[in-house]
Amino acid sequence: MIGTREKKKLATRTAILEAAMRLFTEKGYDNTSISDLARTAGIGKGTIYTYFAGKSEILLAFCEQQLAFVSRELRDKSDPDASLLRRLLDLFMGEFRFISKNPEFGRTMLREMVFPKEMTVERSREIDDKYIDLLVPMFRKAQKRGELRTDLELILVTGHFYALYIMTVSGWYMGRLKTEEDVAMGMEFLFQQALSGLAPARGGEMTEP
């Protein structure tokens, strides 16, 4: 029978991810060893490496699920006609809530997403691209409503807000922002700053008069 291999492969892959899902959330990322994963998934340790390039790539598979979840939540629970600021906060605070519930897990995830190793560059970019796909339509809408300049590269705008989100989460990991409210406020401040601009006036050149 043809396709036996494909079926088994998919089954094994799923088994690994299920084991990861369980063990990571049960014991945390760092406290879950590859051997644990293999044992729980009912396969040999070495086999895992035919499915994933390393432990961190298993993490990224999660990251993808996580993003999918957050983006579904955004679709279901956030008013699509709210202001751009509101929409952005809904999205990123959803993301943050997940991270704050799994801090060690989230840290490793973010480290891998923001400063990927060669090994995981590709997957990181895939996830990144999904972010872009999620945000760009929001920006387009905001442009139509006059909330966002129309002369900007939307990829750079995405980067801009994503950067501020990262910085806020960093502030939380550093202990500068302690509660979820702190984070929400910090993020809102930064987003507003970005929207209104840091320079005092608009329109003129940045050079001397």
Add this chain to the structure above:
Amino acid sequence: MIGTREKKKLATRTAILEAAMRLFTEKGYDNTSISDLARTAGIGKGTIYTYFAGKSEILLAFCEQQLAFVSRELRDKSDPDASLLRRLLDLFMGEFRFISKNPEFGRTMLREMVFPKEMTVERSREIDDKYIDLLVPMFRKAQKRGELRTDLELILVTGHFYALYIMTVSGWYMGRLKTEEDVAMGMEFLFQQALSGLAPARGGEMTEP
């Protein structure tokens, strides 16, 4: 003779850092083991852990030197009366040049600085604070010259630009920005965006009319 202990401690600490300096830049961070470090420093492996909480803390000691270097360079080679944009680019591009010369090293450093583990939170914050001390005076000056709004928390402004710097470097690690010029341009774009603002008009409330 009193003080013998103190002297030896300092000597040992220095020996470790010197060994780290040499081996990290010679073989890279990941390829340098704690045993290597110990051997080169002429001490036992376990001893290192009475001086540093872990491998990553040794890295942060470097980070501090690195920041000191960059800030000296900024003082010596960058026109203190240049525009805020120029000054920021001089600072962060100096930082980036170091990273681009030691990518693996820089990655671990950034990971630790932006998403620190409990172990290194404190040291990360110290370094962070030095960044703030470096930037805030620049912002004050810019405010006097009318280049920067005067109604902002300068810590948030620092965070804002630092965030954009991080994002640019991230873009480089992800392979979206390939050359130093790409990075310089990307960073300048983002900084300009931040200064001029993403929203089309200034002054009004962000809410519905």
Add this chain to the structure above:
DNA sequence: GAGAAAAGTCGACCGTGGTCGGTTTTTTTT
């Protein structure tokens, strides 16, 4: 200066992530 206390040193030891060559299972070729 002798003895006790404190601080510093050390390398064998632990569990980890990841590798490797040999083995089994599936697919392709004849």
Add this chain to the structure above:
DNA sequence: AAAAAAAACCGACCACGGTCGACTTTTCTC
């Protein structure tokens, strides 16, 4: 259906970061 090729599987093995309790050196106390 037999043989050959390819792919998947495995666990012993490696070097690593980090720990630990036994040991040495310095300091304190009398």
